[in-house]
Amino acid sequence: MAQILAPTSQWQMRITKSSIPSSPMTGKMWSSLVLKQNKKGAVKSSKFKVFASKYEDYTINRVEGLLNLDLTPYTDKIIAEYIWIGGSGIDVRSKSRTISKPVEHPSELPKWNYDGSSTGQAPGEDSEVILYPQAIFKDPFRGGNNILVICDAYTPQGEPIPTNKRHKAAQVFSNQKVIDEVPWYGIEQEYTLLQSNVKWPLGWPVGGYPGPQGPYYCGAGADKSFGRDISDAHYKACLYAGINISGTNGEVMPGQWEFQVGPSVGIEAGDHIWAARYILEGDWNGAGCHTNYSTKSMREEGGFEIIKKAILNLSLRHTEHISAYGEGNERRLTGKHETASINQFSWGVANRGASIRVGRDTEKQGKGYLEDRRPASNMDPYTVTALLAETTILWEPTLEAEALAAQKLALNV
Template sequence: MVFAEYVWLDGSRPAQGIRSKTRIVPVDAESPRLTRFPDWTFDGALTGQAEGEDQDCALKPVCFVRDPLREGDHFLVLCEVFNPDGTRHPSSGRADLRLVLANGAEKHEPWIGFGQDYIVVDRDGASGASAERPNESGDAHYCGVGADRTFGREIAEEHARLCEDAGLLFYGFSARTTPARWEFRIGYRAAAREDPSLLHICDQLWLARYLLLRVAERRGVTICFAADGGDEPARLRATFSSVQMRGERGLEAIQESLALLKAGQAGSSCGIADPMSAAGLASFRIPLDVEQQGAGYFEDRRSGADADPYRLAARLAAEIFRVGEECGQPDLMVA
């Protein structure tokens, strides 16, 4: 018997929150399988996901990792929310991404990675950013070292260790442009047998966000993912590639994809809610090493830090691979 922490996304708007609850399950800790974690339910009326008399929503496990917060062999179980009859729930961005992949995107073997900004906020609701000196540039804090430059390094460090212990594809972390702002990265690490596919990495980012919130909870602070103002709003940066972009004519494929994204001419009919619209950003980048190698990936920096990675990935894949109207649901909840 093991502890299983069931983690899911609620119906909060404009940005979804994370919920969890615990149960004991008869899973062999030495050879766990996803099918051994049973489906579960929760009261959707209390999470913004149900109304009226039928308030139960279903939790279906979609992946699991080792729970690094508990001693011994226990697990974090990420779940997708479904209606009681097993149909897709309107709050599920994961369902949107599955639909886009099934309708033509998956054959292009898309990979994704994320750079997640966040801000550490103390009990009084103030962040270390409030200690920034007048007229001091954010350049002083970027990758900064020292108590006068950063706040919350112990949180970033503990979070990194927990992600690694859980087996997530954690790439690294760094201080950003205010004392309390940090970034961590999830995605491809050029290691054998690692899976950088869209669903897998989006699942991992949500689990990494969960672990970050738990670290902050233990230390008596909170984490803010909101895309605040300033010269550089907090962002969720996405690195995206396809088998074509990683191939011999990769740079050409990247430039063609960026032209589609900038023109907005392909995915607008797919019915996927746009996770970038609230951020007010319009920024793409081809890294220098990609230009030199002539293949690789591009970076999309349009999204606010609280964006849903499932919908972000679904929107990119739908626009780049021209997934048609058949993938859409006109009543999707805006993330």
């Protein structure tokens, strides 16, 4: 929201009696101020500051009242906030549009356009980019029947622009083999809250470091849980919006939090993560985005063997996955602090220092899911979810490569 500034002193000095609201600045107060000005030729700065403060409060109260105004009783029209991903691949952009009546499906919404040259997505001489509405959520900021609209972007000729990762993901998830396997995703989005004035993590002494990790993970209390009010507000906003958020918790570093989205099926996982990111609009760098994944075959009897085969495939395409799992990931995947080395694929049961972790329950029951711990917090969820499905369902390695990988990974554990 734009910052509301008090009127300049020059403008305020020209205000006439008729232009001042009757509340909270009363006529008596205004007359007193004018009389003092007429008698002494100028307004004392202390008196003027009192008036300016009261007028500013009145302006802010009016704005807040309008922001909270429910339009439903007065009009069928709604506000649709069209949201898309900008040129960096992680920046979120949006703009508003009036729609004549409430809608229930994105197909009811018109396509729209924006200036791609201003977002790093098109040249200035041919800058028009077209937004295709793909998913809708209730708007927790405006309330009523207003909506958030997740869009992807195309050229006027209907070709997906390079930063449109959703298009390829939709192709993968529309493949009949993938549809039949009903891929489930549970995505753990970590983020760090920063102090707005110094860009230093919340709860950290400015320019210094907090005590060692230990008391902060899932911690309770004002000296351990920094930013809980923001996490809770985001949690409720996501539930209101219809995002499939399944939980939240404080992380191992002060000021670091995590929320989980899922289980979600197919392309829905990416849509819900991007909507949740828009509501939070946080800084995701330096944290992870662990992705829990399973197919129908993995969840059925004998599924553990399917999981092992999936892990084998993932080991053979480790480089491809790492290259698509987020920028700056080499600073996180160091082999320390419950991470695997970025250069070496590994897996293990209950091993949080592995590339792929399998839970004890999955091992015990012989079916379940795997957790890919490699994606960075700034990863594109469309890319990660589609790549997991592609590698484990659609891609088949050569027999020689499969045999070599099986021997290397010792999948008979």
